[in-house]
Amino acid sequence: MRKLLQKTLFGLLAHIGRAAEGALRHAGEMTRLVWRVVVVTLTGKVALRDVMTQMMSVGVGSIPLVAVTAVLSGVVTSQQGGYQFTSSIPLYVLGSVVTSSVVLELGPVMTSFVLIGRVGARITAELGTMKVSEQIDALYSLGLDPVPVLAAPRIIAGTIAMPLLVGLADFIGVFAGLVAARFAVGLGPESFLFGARMFWHSWDLLYSIAKGLVFGFVIPLISVHMGFQTLGGAEGVGRATTSAVVFMIITVLVLDATFPPLFLN
Protein backbone atom coordinates (compact mmCIF):
# COMPACT_ATOMS: atom_id res chain seq x y z
CA MET A 1 0.00 0.00 0.00
CA ARG A 2 2.78 2.37 0.99
CA LYS A 3 4.76 1.45 -2.10
CA LEU A 4 1.73 2.11 -4.29
CA LEU A 5 1.24 5.50 -2.64
CA GLN A 6 4.92 6.32 -3.14
CA LYS A 7 4.76 5.26 -6.78
CA THR A 8 1.64 7.35 -7.41
CA LEU A 9 3.18 10.37 -5.72
CA PHE A 10 6.42 10.08 -7.67
CA GLY A 11 4.45 9.57 -10.87
CA LEU A 12 2.42 12.70 -10.18
CA LEU A 13 5.54 14.72 -9.35
CA ALA A 14 7.26 13.47 -12.50
CA HIS A 15 4.20 14.45 -14.54
CA ILE A 16 4.15 17.94 -12.99
CA GLY A 17 7.89 18.24 -13.59
CA ARG A 18 7.56 17.28 -17.25
CA ALA A 19 4.65 19.70 -17.72
CA ALA A 20 6.62 22.51 -16.08
CA GLU A 21 9.66 21.71 -18.20
CA GLY A 22 7.50 21.79 -21.34
CA ALA A 23 5.91 25.10 -20.37
CA LEU A 24 9.30 26.66 -19.63
CA ARG A 25 10.71 25.36 -22.90
CA HIS A 26 7.78 26.87 -24.86
CA ALA A 27 8.15 30.15 -22.97
CA GLY A 28 11.87 30.26 -23.69
CA GLU A 29 11.43 29.43 -27.38
CA MET A 30 8.68 32.03 -27.79
CA THR A 31 10.72 34.71 -26.02
CA ARG A 32 13.58 33.97 -28.41
CA LEU A 33 11.19 34.12 -31.37
CA VAL A 34 9.83 37.50 -30.21
CA TRP A 35 13.36 38.84 -29.83
CA ARG A 36 14.33 37.63 -33.31
CA VAL A 37 11.17 39.15 -34.82
CA VAL A 38 11.93 42.49 -33.15
CA VAL A 39 15.55 42.40 -34.36
CA VAL A 40 14.76 41.50 -37.98
CA THR A 41 11.95 44.06 -38.09
CA LEU A 42 14.09 46.89 -36.71
CA THR A 43 17.00 46.01 -39.00
CA GLY A 44 14.72 46.13 -42.04
CA LYS A 45 15.09 42.48 -43.02
CA VAL A 46 11.35 41.90 -43.44
CA ALA A 47 10.07 42.41 -46.99
CA LEU A 48 7.11 44.81 -47.15
CA ARG A 49 5.63 42.66 -49.93
CA ASP A 50 5.50 39.63 -47.58
CA VAL A 51 3.80 41.72 -44.86
CA MET A 52 1.24 43.06 -47.36
CA THR A 53 0.51 39.54 -48.60
CA GLN A 54 -0.15 38.40 -45.04
CA MET A 55 -2.21 41.52 -44.32
CA MET A 56 -4.48 40.60 -47.22
CA SER A 57 -4.83 37.06 -45.92
CA VAL A 58 -5.15 37.85 -42.20
CA GLY A 59 -7.05 41.14 -42.43
CA VAL A 60 -9.02 41.51 -45.65
CA GLY A 61 -9.74 37.78 -45.86
CA SER A 62 -11.19 37.76 -42.33
CA ILE A 63 -13.60 40.68 -42.83
CA PRO A 64 -16.69 38.66 -43.94
CA LEU A 65 -16.44 36.19 -41.05
CA VAL A 66 -15.69 38.95 -38.52
CA ALA A 67 -18.72 40.88 -39.80
CA VAL A 68 -21.03 37.87 -39.47
CA THR A 69 -19.77 37.15 -35.95
CA ALA A 70 -20.16 40.80 -34.94
CA VAL A 71 -23.71 41.01 -36.32
CA LEU A 72 -24.73 37.88 -34.41
CA SER A 73 -23.04 39.08 -31.19
CA GLY A 74 -24.84 42.43 -31.39
CA VAL A 75 -28.20 40.90 -32.22
CA VAL A 76 -28.06 38.25 -29.47
CA THR A 77 -26.91 40.75 -26.83
CA SER A 78 -29.68 43.14 -27.79
CA GLN A 79 -32.39 40.48 -27.78
CA GLN A 80 -31.35 38.91 -24.48
CA GLY A 81 -30.85 42.30 -22.83
CA GLY A 82 -34.27 43.41 -24.02
CA TYR A 83 -35.83 40.25 -22.63
CA GLN A 84 -34.31 40.95 -19.18
CA PHE A 85 -35.11 44.68 -19.10
CA THR A 86 -38.77 44.62 -20.07
CA SER A 87 -40.14 44.97 -16.53
CA SER A 88 -38.22 47.28 -14.20
CA ILE A 89 -35.22 48.93 -15.92
CA PRO A 90 -35.73 51.68 -18.53
CA LEU A 91 -35.30 50.20 -21.97
CA TYR A 92 -32.87 52.87 -23.19
CA VAL A 93 -30.26 51.31 -20.82
CA LEU A 94 -30.15 48.51 -23.37
CA GLY A 95 -28.14 50.87 -25.61
CA SER A 96 -25.45 51.06 -22.95
CA VAL A 97 -25.51 47.32 -22.25
CA VAL A 98 -25.14 46.39 -25.92
CA THR A 99 -22.46 48.99 -26.60
CA SER A 100 -20.39 48.12 -23.53
CA SER A 101 -20.74 44.36 -24.05
CA VAL A 102 -19.74 44.54 -27.69
CA VAL A 103 -16.96 47.10 -27.36
CA LEU A 104 -15.40 45.90 -24.10
CA GLU A 105 -15.76 42.15 -24.54
CA LEU A 106 -17.53 40.56 -27.47
CA GLY A 107 -15.85 42.53 -30.26
CA PRO A 108 -12.25 41.73 -29.29
CA VAL A 109 -12.86 38.19 -28.00
CA MET A 110 -15.14 36.96 -30.80
CA THR A 111 -12.82 38.49 -33.40
CA SER A 112 -9.85 36.77 -31.78
CA PHE A 113 -11.71 33.44 -31.96
CA VAL A 114 -12.34 34.05 -35.65
CA LEU A 115 -8.64 34.78 -36.11
CA ILE A 116 -7.64 31.67 -34.15
CA GLY A 117 -9.85 29.42 -36.23
CA ARG A 118 -9.30 31.02 -39.59
CA VAL A 119 -5.71 32.24 -39.42
CA GLY A 120 -3.94 30.72 -36.39
CA ALA A 121 -4.79 27.12 -37.25
CA ARG A 122 -3.86 27.69 -40.88
CA ILE A 123 -0.47 29.21 -39.97
CA THR A 124 0.42 26.29 -37.70
CA ALA A 125 -0.66 23.72 -40.29
CA GLU A 126 1.19 25.57 -43.06
CA LEU A 127 4.46 26.01 -41.16
CA GLY A 128 4.14 22.55 -39.59
CA THR A 129 3.86 21.00 -43.05
CA MET A 130 6.87 23.03 -44.16
CA LYS A 131 8.77 21.76 -41.12
CA VAL A 132 7.99 18.06 -41.60
CA SER A 133 8.60 18.23 -45.35
CA GLU A 134 12.04 19.79 -44.69
CA GLN A 135 11.13 23.11 -46.36
CA ILE A 136 12.27 24.99 -43.24
CA ASP A 137 15.56 23.07 -43.35
CA ALA A 138 15.77 23.96 -47.03
CA LEU A 139 15.52 27.66 -46.12
CA TYR A 140 18.34 27.28 -43.59
CA SER A 141 20.46 25.33 -46.07
CA LEU A 142 20.03 28.14 -48.62
CA GLY A 143 21.37 30.62 -46.07
CA LEU A 144 17.90 32.08 -45.49
CA ASP A 145 16.53 32.75 -42.01
CA PRO A 146 12.88 31.61 -41.63
CA VAL A 147 12.18 34.35 -39.07
CA PRO A 148 12.17 37.33 -41.50
CA VAL A 149 10.74 35.22 -44.31
CA LEU A 150 7.99 33.28 -42.53
CA ALA A 151 7.51 34.38 -38.91
CA ALA A 152 7.85 38.17 -38.87
CA PRO A 153 5.45 38.97 -41.77
CA ARG A 154 2.70 36.88 -40.14
CA ILE A 155 3.20 38.37 -36.67
CA ILE A 156 3.43 41.95 -37.97
CA ALA A 157 0.33 41.45 -40.15
CA GLY A 158 -1.65 40.02 -37.23
CA THR A 159 -0.61 42.85 -34.92
CA ILE A 160 -1.68 45.50 -37.44
CA ALA A 161 -4.80 43.80 -38.80
CA MET A 162 -6.39 42.65 -35.55
CA PRO A 163 -7.02 46.11 -33.98
CA LEU A 164 -8.59 47.24 -37.26
CA LEU A 165 -10.77 44.13 -37.35
CA VAL A 166 -11.79 44.70 -33.72
CA GLY A 167 -12.73 48.31 -34.52
CA LEU A 168 -14.84 47.07 -37.42
CA ALA A 169 -16.44 44.35 -35.28
CA ASP A 170 -17.28 46.94 -32.59
CA PHE A 171 -19.00 49.21 -35.11
CA ILE A 172 -20.91 46.39 -36.84
CA GLY A 173 -21.87 44.77 -33.52
CA VAL A 174 -23.29 47.97 -32.03
CA PHE A 175 -25.14 48.79 -35.25
CA ALA A 176 -26.61 45.27 -35.40
CA GLY A 177 -27.63 45.62 -31.73
CA LEU A 178 -29.33 48.92 -32.51
CA VAL A 179 -31.32 47.40 -35.37
CA ALA A 180 -32.19 44.30 -33.32
CA ALA A 181 -33.40 46.46 -30.40
CA ARG A 182 -35.82 48.19 -32.76
CA PHE A 183 -37.38 44.92 -33.89
CA ALA A 184 -37.03 42.82 -30.71
CA VAL A 185 -38.23 45.24 -28.02
CA GLY A 186 -39.36 48.26 -30.00
CA LEU A 187 -36.53 50.53 -28.78
CA GLY A 188 -35.95 53.30 -31.31
CA PRO A 189 -32.47 54.32 -32.51
CA GLU A 190 -32.62 57.69 -30.70
CA SER A 191 -33.35 56.01 -27.35
CA PHE A 192 -30.74 53.33 -28.00
CA LEU A 193 -28.07 55.96 -28.75
CA PHE A 194 -29.20 58.06 -25.77
CA GLY A 195 -28.62 55.06 -23.51
CA ALA A 196 -25.35 54.23 -25.20
CA ARG A 197 -24.01 57.79 -24.73
CA MET A 198 -25.14 57.94 -21.11
CA PHE A 199 -22.56 55.42 -19.89
CA TRP A 200 -20.01 55.77 -22.69
CA HIS A 201 -16.30 56.45 -21.95
CA SER A 202 -13.99 57.31 -24.82
CA TRP A 203 -11.43 55.07 -23.14
CA ASP A 204 -13.65 52.05 -23.88
CA LEU A 205 -12.80 52.10 -27.55
CA LEU A 206 -9.07 52.38 -26.82
CA TYR A 207 -9.42 49.51 -24.36
CA SER A 208 -11.08 47.42 -27.08
CA ILE A 209 -8.41 48.28 -29.67
CA ALA A 210 -5.66 47.56 -27.10
CA LYS A 211 -7.12 44.10 -26.57
CA GLY A 212 -7.10 43.63 -30.34
CA LEU A 213 -3.45 44.68 -30.48
CA VAL A 214 -2.41 42.18 -27.80
CA PHE A 215 -4.51 39.32 -29.20
CA GLY A 216 -3.33 40.14 -32.71
CA PHE A 217 0.25 39.73 -31.54
CA VAL A 218 -0.09 36.53 -29.48
CA ILE A 219 -2.28 34.57 -31.93
CA PRO A 220 0.22 34.53 -34.83
CA LEU A 221 3.10 34.28 -32.35
CA ILE A 222 1.74 31.05 -30.85
CA SER A 223 0.72 29.64 -34.22
CA VAL A 224 4.13 30.35 -35.77
CA HIS A 225 5.92 28.93 -32.73
CA MET A 226 3.83 25.74 -32.75
CA GLY A 227 4.36 25.38 -36.50
CA PHE A 228 8.13 25.59 -36.07
CA GLN A 229 7.99 23.01 -33.26
CA THR A 230 6.09 20.42 -35.32
CA LEU A 231 7.56 16.93 -35.39
CA GLY A 232 6.50 13.78 -37.23
CA GLY A 233 4.46 13.50 -40.40
CA ALA A 234 0.83 14.33 -41.13
CA GLU A 235 -0.16 13.15 -37.65
CA GLY A 236 2.37 15.55 -36.14
CA VAL A 237 0.91 18.45 -38.12
CA GLY A 238 -2.59 17.58 -36.88
CA ARG A 239 -1.36 17.30 -33.29
CA ALA A 240 0.51 20.61 -33.48
CA THR A 241 -2.51 22.39 -34.98
CA THR A 242 -4.86 21.11 -32.27
CA SER A 243 -2.38 22.04 -29.53
CA ALA A 244 -1.91 25.48 -31.08
CA VAL A 245 -5.67 26.17 -31.18
CA VAL A 246 -6.10 25.10 -27.54
CA PHE A 247 -3.02 27.12 -26.53
CA MET A 248 -4.31 30.23 -28.37
CA ILE A 249 -7.84 30.04 -26.93
CA ILE A 250 -6.58 29.64 -23.36
CA THR A 251 -4.00 32.42 -23.80
CA VAL A 252 -6.63 34.82 -25.21
CA LEU A 253 -9.05 34.06 -22.36
CA VAL A 254 -6.34 34.45 -19.71
CA LEU A 255 -5.16 37.73 -21.23
CA ASP A 256 -8.77 38.87 -21.51
CA ALA A 257 -9.22 38.21 -17.80
CA THR A 258 -6.15 40.31 -16.93
CA PHE A 259 -7.41 43.37 -18.83
CA PRO A 260 -10.21 44.58 -16.46
CA PRO A 261 -8.12 44.66 -13.25
CA LEU A 262 -5.28 46.34 -15.12
CA PHE A 263 -7.17 48.93 -17.18
CA LEU A 264 -10.73 49.36 -15.92
CA ASN A 265 -10.07 50.43 -12.33
Place this chain on the structure above:
Amino acid sequence: MIEYSDVHKAFDVPVLTGINLTVDTRETLSIVGPSGTGKSVLLKTTNGLLVPDRGDVRIDGVSVYDSERDALSEIRRKVGYVFQYAALFDSMNVFENVCTGLRDGEARRARTPEILRKVCEALEDVNLAPSLVMHKLPSELSGGMRKRVGLARAIVGRPEILLYDEPVTGLDPVNTATISRLIMEIRERSHVTSIVVTHDIEQALEISDRVALLTHGKLRFVGPPASFRASSDPVVRAFADREAAAEAALELVEGGQSEEETEEES
Protein backbone atom coordinates in the same frame (compact mmCIF):
# COMPACT_ATOMS: atom_id res chain seq x y z
CA MET B 1 37.80 20.17 -47.39
CA ILE B 2 35.28 18.92 -44.84
CA GLU B 3 36.49 17.55 -41.51
CA TYR B 4 34.33 15.74 -38.97
CA SER B 5 36.04 15.49 -35.58
CA ASP B 6 34.63 13.19 -32.92
CA VAL B 7 31.02 13.98 -33.88
CA HIS B 8 28.43 12.65 -31.40
CA LYS B 9 24.67 13.02 -31.70
CA ALA B 10 21.84 11.38 -29.78
CA PHE B 11 18.04 11.56 -29.99
CA ASP B 12 17.09 9.76 -26.76
CA VAL B 13 19.39 6.97 -28.02
CA PRO B 14 22.89 7.54 -29.44
CA VAL B 15 22.87 7.91 -33.23
CA LEU B 16 26.41 9.06 -33.99
CA THR B 17 29.17 7.98 -31.64
CA GLY B 18 32.48 9.59 -32.46
CA ILE B 19 32.66 10.13 -36.21
CA ASN B 20 36.06 11.15 -37.54
CA LEU B 21 36.20 11.69 -41.27
CA THR B 22 37.85 13.96 -43.81
CA VAL B 23 36.43 14.62 -47.25
CA ASP B 24 38.95 16.13 -49.61
CA THR B 25 38.25 18.99 -51.99
CA ARG B 26 36.59 17.79 -55.23
CA GLU B 27 36.17 14.31 -53.83
CA THR B 28 32.88 12.40 -54.04
CA LEU B 29 32.19 10.34 -50.94
CA SER B 30 29.15 8.10 -50.55
CA ILE B 31 27.86 7.18 -47.12
CA VAL B 32 26.01 3.88 -47.10
CA GLY B 33 24.52 1.81 -44.34
CA PRO B 34 21.30 0.31 -43.03
CA SER B 35 18.30 2.52 -42.21
CA GLY B 36 18.42 4.43 -38.93
CA THR B 37 22.19 4.41 -38.56
CA GLY B 38 22.53 8.18 -38.75
CA LYS B 39 23.58 8.77 -42.37
CA SER B 40 21.20 11.72 -42.86
CA VAL B 41 22.00 12.98 -39.35
CA LEU B 42 25.69 13.06 -40.24
CA LEU B 43 24.88 14.92 -43.46
CA LYS B 44 22.78 17.48 -41.60
CA THR B 45 25.63 18.22 -39.19
CA THR B 46 27.71 19.30 -42.19
CA ASN B 47 25.92 22.61 -42.74
CA GLY B 48 24.55 23.13 -39.25
CA LEU B 49 21.00 21.85 -39.80
CA LEU B 50 21.69 19.65 -36.78
CA VAL B 51 24.12 20.56 -34.04
CA PRO B 52 26.24 17.69 -32.69
CA ASP B 53 26.16 17.04 -28.95
CA ARG B 54 29.94 16.80 -29.05
CA GLY B 55 32.65 17.27 -31.65
CA ASP B 56 33.03 19.68 -34.54
CA VAL B 57 32.61 19.96 -38.29
CA ARG B 58 34.95 22.27 -40.18
CA ILE B 59 34.59 23.42 -43.77
CA ASP B 60 37.83 24.74 -45.26
CA GLY B 61 39.14 25.08 -41.72
CA VAL B 62 36.17 27.13 -40.44
CA SER B 63 34.03 25.58 -37.71
CA VAL B 64 30.37 25.39 -38.65
CA TYR B 65 29.32 25.68 -35.01
CA ASP B 66 31.60 28.44 -33.77
CA SER B 67 30.40 30.74 -36.54
CA GLU B 68 28.08 33.70 -35.98
CA ARG B 69 24.66 33.63 -37.65
CA ASP B 70 25.77 35.67 -40.70
CA ALA B 71 28.99 33.67 -41.09
CA LEU B 72 26.99 30.44 -40.90
CA SER B 73 24.69 31.77 -43.65
CA GLU B 74 27.79 32.40 -45.76
CA ILE B 75 29.04 28.85 -45.13
CA ARG B 76 25.63 27.49 -46.06
CA ARG B 77 25.65 29.40 -49.34
CA LYS B 78 28.87 27.57 -50.23
CA VAL B 79 27.07 24.29 -49.62
CA GLY B 80 24.25 23.03 -51.84
CA TYR B 81 21.87 20.55 -50.22
CA VAL B 82 19.65 18.15 -52.14
CA PHE B 83 16.88 16.91 -49.86
CA GLN B 84 15.45 13.39 -49.83
CA TYR B 85 12.04 14.54 -51.07
CA ALA B 86 13.37 17.69 -52.77
CA ALA B 87 11.78 20.02 -50.14
CA LEU B 88 10.58 22.46 -52.80
CA PHE B 89 8.55 25.42 -51.56
CA ASP B 90 4.92 24.53 -52.30
CA SER B 91 3.75 28.11 -52.80
CA MET B 92 6.47 28.97 -55.33
CA ASN B 93 6.73 27.88 -58.94
CA VAL B 94 9.85 26.20 -60.33
CA PHE B 95 11.46 29.50 -61.35
CA GLU B 96 11.00 31.00 -57.88
CA ASN B 97 12.17 27.80 -56.20
CA VAL B 98 15.39 27.72 -58.20
CA CYS B 99 15.91 31.46 -57.61
CA THR B 100 16.07 30.89 -53.85
CA GLY B 101 19.35 29.04 -54.47
CA LEU B 102 21.03 32.13 -55.88
CA ARG B 103 23.65 33.73 -53.71
CA ASP B 104 22.72 37.33 -54.42
CA GLY B 105 19.79 37.53 -52.05
CA GLU B 106 18.69 40.97 -53.21
CA ALA B 107 17.98 39.76 -56.70
CA ARG B 108 16.04 36.70 -55.64
CA ARG B 109 12.81 36.16 -57.59
CA ALA B 110 13.44 39.24 -59.74
CA ARG B 111 13.11 38.34 -63.42
CA THR B 112 16.15 40.17 -64.73
CA PRO B 113 17.78 38.68 -67.86
CA GLU B 114 20.81 37.67 -65.77
CA ILE B 115 18.72 35.80 -63.18
CA LEU B 116 16.63 34.21 -65.92
CA ARG B 117 19.79 33.00 -67.67
CA LYS B 118 21.18 31.45 -64.47
CA VAL B 119 17.90 29.67 -63.68
CA CYS B 120 17.57 28.37 -67.25
CA GLU B 121 21.17 27.11 -67.18
CA ALA B 122 20.59 25.28 -63.90
CA LEU B 123 17.41 23.67 -65.22
CA GLU B 124 19.14 22.64 -68.45
CA ASP B 125 22.02 21.21 -66.39
CA VAL B 126 19.56 18.78 -64.81
CA ASN B 127 17.94 17.94 -68.16
CA LEU B 128 14.75 19.92 -67.67
CA ALA B 129 13.35 22.18 -70.39
CA PRO B 130 12.98 25.63 -68.75
CA SER B 131 10.09 26.69 -70.99
CA LEU B 132 8.09 23.61 -69.97
CA VAL B 133 8.65 23.56 -66.22
CA MET B 134 9.46 27.11 -65.17
CA HIS B 135 5.90 28.17 -64.39
CA LYS B 136 4.77 24.90 -62.85
CA LEU B 137 4.14 24.43 -59.15
CA PRO B 138 5.90 21.53 -57.37
CA SER B 139 2.55 19.72 -57.09
CA GLU B 140 2.40 19.57 -60.88
CA LEU B 141 5.74 17.75 -61.19
CA SER B 142 6.57 14.05 -61.03
CA GLY B 143 8.84 12.71 -58.25
CA GLY B 144 11.86 12.54 -60.57
CA MET B 145 11.28 16.07 -61.87
CA ARG B 146 10.91 17.40 -58.32
CA LYS B 147 14.27 15.86 -57.40
CA ARG B 148 15.87 17.42 -60.46
CA VAL B 149 14.39 20.85 -59.62
CA GLY B 150 15.78 20.36 -56.09
CA LEU B 151 19.15 19.61 -57.66
CA ALA B 152 18.86 22.70 -59.91
CA ARG B 153 18.14 24.83 -56.83
CA ALA B 154 21.22 23.38 -55.12
CA ILE B 155 23.58 24.05 -58.04
CA VAL B 156 22.27 27.41 -59.31
CA GLY B 157 24.39 29.33 -56.79
CA ARG B 158 27.51 27.44 -57.99
CA PRO B 159 28.31 25.90 -54.58
CA GLU B 160 31.69 24.45 -53.75
CA ILE B 161 30.17 21.53 -51.86
CA LEU B 162 27.09 19.47 -52.67
CA LEU B 163 25.32 17.28 -50.13
CA TYR B 164 22.85 14.70 -51.44
CA ASP B 165 20.40 13.11 -48.99
CA GLU B 166 19.05 9.88 -50.54
CA PRO B 167 18.91 11.37 -54.04
CA VAL B 168 17.39 8.26 -55.67
CA THR B 169 15.04 7.04 -52.95
CA GLY B 170 11.59 6.35 -54.36
CA LEU B 171 12.67 6.73 -57.98
CA ASP B 172 12.29 4.19 -60.78
CA PRO B 173 15.46 2.71 -62.32
CA VAL B 174 15.45 5.15 -65.25
CA ASN B 175 15.28 8.20 -63.00
CA THR B 176 17.83 6.59 -60.65
CA ALA B 177 20.27 6.26 -63.54
CA THR B 178 19.52 9.84 -64.64
CA ILE B 179 20.24 11.26 -61.17
CA SER B 180 23.44 9.19 -60.85
CA ARG B 181 24.61 10.46 -64.22
CA LEU B 182 23.77 14.05 -63.23
CA ILE B 183 25.77 13.73 -60.00
CA MET B 184 28.80 12.60 -62.01
CA GLU B 185 28.30 15.28 -64.67
CA ILE B 186 28.02 18.04 -62.08
CA ARG B 187 31.17 16.80 -60.39
CA GLU B 188 33.07 16.79 -63.69
CA ARG B 189 31.73 20.16 -64.79
CA SER B 190 31.78 22.14 -61.55
CA HIS B 191 34.56 20.32 -59.66
CA VAL B 192 32.49 20.28 -56.48
CA THR B 193 33.10 18.27 -53.34
CA SER B 194 30.18 15.88 -52.94
CA ILE B 195 28.81 13.75 -50.14
CA VAL B 196 26.05 11.35 -51.15
CA VAL B 197 23.95 9.52 -48.57
CA THR B 198 22.34 6.54 -50.24
CA HIS B 199 20.84 3.10 -49.71
CA ASP B 200 21.78 2.13 -53.21
CA ILE B 201 25.16 0.43 -52.92
CA GLU B 202 25.50 0.07 -56.71
CA GLN B 203 24.98 3.81 -57.15
CA ALA B 204 27.49 4.50 -54.39
CA LEU B 205 30.13 2.28 -55.98
CA GLU B 206 29.50 3.79 -59.41
CA ILE B 207 29.71 7.49 -58.59
CA SER B 208 32.15 7.69 -55.66
CA ASP B 209 35.84 8.16 -55.15
CA ARG B 210 35.39 6.66 -51.69
CA VAL B 211 32.63 4.82 -49.88
CA ALA B 212 31.95 5.01 -46.13
CA LEU B 213 29.89 2.36 -44.37
CA LEU B 214 28.09 3.63 -41.27
CA THR B 215 26.78 1.05 -38.82
CA HIS B 216 25.59 1.55 -35.24
CA GLY B 217 26.70 5.19 -35.26
CA LYS B 218 30.30 4.40 -36.22
CA LEU B 219 32.21 4.34 -39.48
CA ARG B 220 32.96 0.71 -40.16
CA PHE B 221 34.69 1.18 -43.50
CA VAL B 222 36.07 4.11 -45.47
CA GLY B 223 37.84 3.48 -48.75
CA PRO B 224 37.65 3.31 -52.53
CA PRO B 225 34.90 1.26 -54.21
CA ALA B 226 37.37 -1.43 -55.27
CA SER B 227 38.45 -1.96 -51.64
CA PHE B 228 34.81 -2.03 -50.55
CA ARG B 229 34.06 -4.79 -53.05
CA ALA B 230 37.16 -6.73 -52.02
CA SER B 231 36.83 -6.16 -48.28
CA SER B 232 37.11 -9.19 -46.06
CA ASP B 233 35.41 -7.41 -43.15
CA PRO B 234 32.38 -9.61 -42.37
CA VAL B 235 30.15 -6.57 -41.69
CA VAL B 236 31.05 -4.97 -45.05
CA ARG B 237 30.57 -8.31 -46.76
CA ALA B 238 27.26 -8.84 -44.99
CA PHE B 239 26.04 -5.41 -46.11
CA ALA B 240 27.19 -5.92 -49.70
CA ASP B 241 25.79 -9.46 -49.75
CA ARG B 242 22.49 -8.35 -48.28
CA GLU B 243 22.18 -5.81 -51.08
CA ALA B 244 23.05 -8.52 -53.58
CA ALA B 245 20.59 -10.90 -51.92
CA ALA B 246 17.85 -8.26 -52.00
CA GLU B 247 18.53 -7.57 -55.67
CA ALA B 248 18.47 -11.28 -56.46
CA ALA B 249 15.16 -11.64 -54.62
CA LEU B 250 13.75 -8.66 -56.51
CA GLU B 251 14.86 -10.10 -59.83
CA LEU B 252 13.27 -13.38 -58.86
CA VAL B 253 9.98 -11.68 -58.03
CA GLU B 254 10.06 -9.53 -61.18
CA GLY B 255 11.02 -12.60 -63.23
CA GLY B 256 8.10 -14.52 -61.74
CA GLN B 257 5.74 -11.65 -62.47
CA SER B 258 6.88 -11.35 -66.09
CA GLU B 259 6.47 -15.11 -66.53
CA GLU B 260 2.93 -14.85 -65.17
CA GLU B 261 2.23 -11.89 -67.49
CA THR B 262 3.58 -13.90 -70.45
CA GLU B 263 1.35 -16.81 -69.51
CA GLU B 264 -1.67 -14.51 -69.20
CA GLU B 265 -0.94 -12.88 -72.56
CA SER B 266 -0.57 -16.25 -74.25
